[in-house]
Amino acid sequence: MVLGHRHRSSSLSGGRGDSKEDSADEDETVVSSEQGNVLQHIISQLRPGADLSRITLPTFILEPRSMLERITNFMAHPEIMLSIPDIDDPVARFVEVTKFYLSGWHIKPPGVKKPLNPILGETFTGWWDYGSGKGGEDRGYYISEQTSHHPPKSSYFFMAPRHGIRIDGCLKPRSKFLGNSVGSFMEGIAVMRFLNRNGERYFITQPNMYARGILFGKMKYELGDTASVKSPELNLEATIEFKVKGWVSGSYNSIGGYIKDTKSGKNLYELSGYWNGEMSIKDLATGKKQVLFDASRAKPSYPKSRPIDEQAEKESQRLWQSTVQAIKKADHSMATDEKSRIEDAQRRDAAERGQDNPWQPKLFRKAPPGDEENLDWVIDAEVDGKASPEKQVEQILAIAPILPGQKAGQDYQQEKSLPSRQTKPPPSHPQSQQQQQQSQQQKSGGGGASDLIDFGQNDGAPAPQQPQKQQASGNQNPGLQQPLVPRQSQVGDPLRRMDSLGNEETFMDAES
Numbered sequence: 001m002v003l004g005h006r007h008r009s010s011s012l013s014g015g016r017g018d019s020k021e022d023s024a025d026e027d028e029t030v031v032s033s034e035q036g037n038v039l040q041h042i043i044s045q046l047r048p049g050a051d052l053s054r055i056t057l058p059t060f061i062l063e064p065r066s067m068l069e070r071i072t073n074f075m076a077h078p079e080i081m082l083s084i085p086d087i088d089d090p091v092a093r094f095v096e097v098t099k100f101y102l103s104g105w106h107i108k109p110p111g112v113k114k115p116l117n118p119i120l121g122e123t124f125t126g127w128w129d130y131g132s133g134k135g136g137e138d139r140g141y142y143i144s145e146q147t148s149h150h151p152p153k154s155s156y157f158f159m160a161p162r163h164g165i166r167i168d169g170c171l172k173p174r175s176k177f178l179g180n181s182v183g184s185f186m187e188g189i190a191v192m193r194f195l196n197r198n199g200e201r202y203f204i205t206q207p208n209m210y211a212r213g214i215l216f217g218k219m220k221y222e223l224g225d226t227a228s229v230k231s232p233e234l235n236l237e238a239t240i241e242f243k244v245k246g247w248v249s250g251s252y253n254s255i256g257g258y259i260k261d262t263k264s265g266k267n268l269y270e271l272s273g274y275w276n277g278e279m280s281i282k283d284l285a286t287g288k289k290q291v292l293f294d295a296s297r298a299k300p301s302y303p304k305s306r307p308i309d310e311q312a313e314k315e316s317q318r319l320w321q322s323t324v325q326a327i328k329k330a331d332h333s334m335a336t337d338e339k340s341r342i343e344d345a346q347r348r349d350a351a352e353r354g355q356d357n358p359w360q361p362k363l364f365r366k367a368p369p370g371d372e373e374n375l376d377w378v379i380d381a382e383v384d385g386k387a388s389p390e391k392q393v394e395q396i397l398a399i400a401p402i403l404p405g406q407k408a409g410q411d412y413q414q415e416k417s418l419p420s421r422q423t424k425p426p427p428s429h430p431q432s433q434q435q436q437q438q439s440q441q442q443k444s445g446g447g448g449a450s451d452l453i454d455f456g457q458n459d460g461a462p463a464p465q466q467p468q469k470q471q472a473s474g475n476q477n478p479g480l481q482q483p484l485v486p487r488q489s490q491v492g493d494p495l496r497r498m499d500s501l502g503n504e505e506t507f508m509d510a511e512s
Helices: 021-027 033-045 067-075 090-102 321-328 332-353 389-397 433-444 468-473
Strands: 056-058 062-066 114-116 123-133 136-149 152-160 165-178 181-194 201-204 208-212 219-231 236-243 254-261 266-274 278-283 289-294 364-366 377-379 452-454 494-498 504-508
Touching: 062 067, 062 321, 067 114, 067 123, 067 136, 067 152, 067 165, 090 201, 090 219, 090 236, 090 254, 090 266, 090 278, 090 289, 136 377, 136 389, 152 377, 165 377, 236 266, 321 332
Parallel strands: 062 114
Antiparallel strands: 056 452, 123 136, 136 152, 152 165, 165 181, 181 201, 181 208, 201 219, 208 219, 219 236, 236 254, 254 266, 266 278, 278 289, 364 377, 494 504
């Protein structure tokens, strides 16, 4: 699942009141008059058939970390995860997996934020310390890479060897403009395994994310639509609806759903509550209802990562370090300049590789045919599930540097044999007339592009194609690092959206 850090100014109390209007404020961004002027630039870009990847948003919408790092929220509650393989009852084990799945959604920044879009070949690795015992250090290890840029695909691998837990995942987000909202449709799956359970797997999808009030009013973050946890080996499935607030009824952040036996079709448990507060589970056989997880009192566990000066140039924290610093200082101009510098370098790399030399991931390979092929990419290494934890750790650490002091190979340190990385950088492309006009807007102020950051998942997309002839010539902290037609919606104006299963429905924009 893909989430962001949450910084609470105060603890929420449990119960249904958790996610009504009081806590809903934590998911709102109030746009200042200065920021409102910047948003006028967005409105000017909206045309029928406009590509959302070309729509830009201001830097105050950005979370200061990459999507690859944000994915680690999926593993943020080891106090739930690590004991699951030892639960002998399969139904009880499935319920705990569902609880673990629901435990991460409360981890997000205040307001409406989106992570930085990883560039092609970007990597992030990290680890969690779970303590130590007779067998030595107990850790969880995480490795990720941006395996595709068009369309974007973030592939990741996690393993806790001493607990026999493995997770393989591929996140494939798509963004669409929905009137006064933007929807991020989170495609892809994660496959969770317990190695002591004879091939038992859990296929996990996730809800979509909506940013309301993009053009006017308060900006509001919501999770919506249906997600699922399925175990084909156990014949169990949890279907969870993340409910968006209606125009005149409903509340923010609520969930509902069922756990059922897929063989008989019988519902076993009912789920309810709020993903940022208290969630409950009701045994439909006995009628007993109890708290499943209370997000308001939960304390996430974040991964550690190697010092910046040990990281390769395309590792997330080193790559985005200057951009992140500018975002934290609210220096929109500097953040844009630094982000553009990274994206321009990515364009140069793509131009140098050319169409005859397609880029290949360093750490992942194509998923083999079968029921897991929606992963698209899996880790390009064999980690023997039957080997000792010590041997598994050795195999994991051989894939990529994770712990401090590990040395990375030359192929991990830099792009392979690109001229710009061997000699001087290639000359910059001459500006087109359109680019010159945009540059002129930047200098004149009034919401120019210098104050903006791309929102779409295609950051760093190639510039408008030039004639072939022109193309040829234009070619610190050392510790823990933490196509709907665009149109402006009106009150009562229905919008369409697509859920994670590909079904389209009409809805009312709650913030219009």
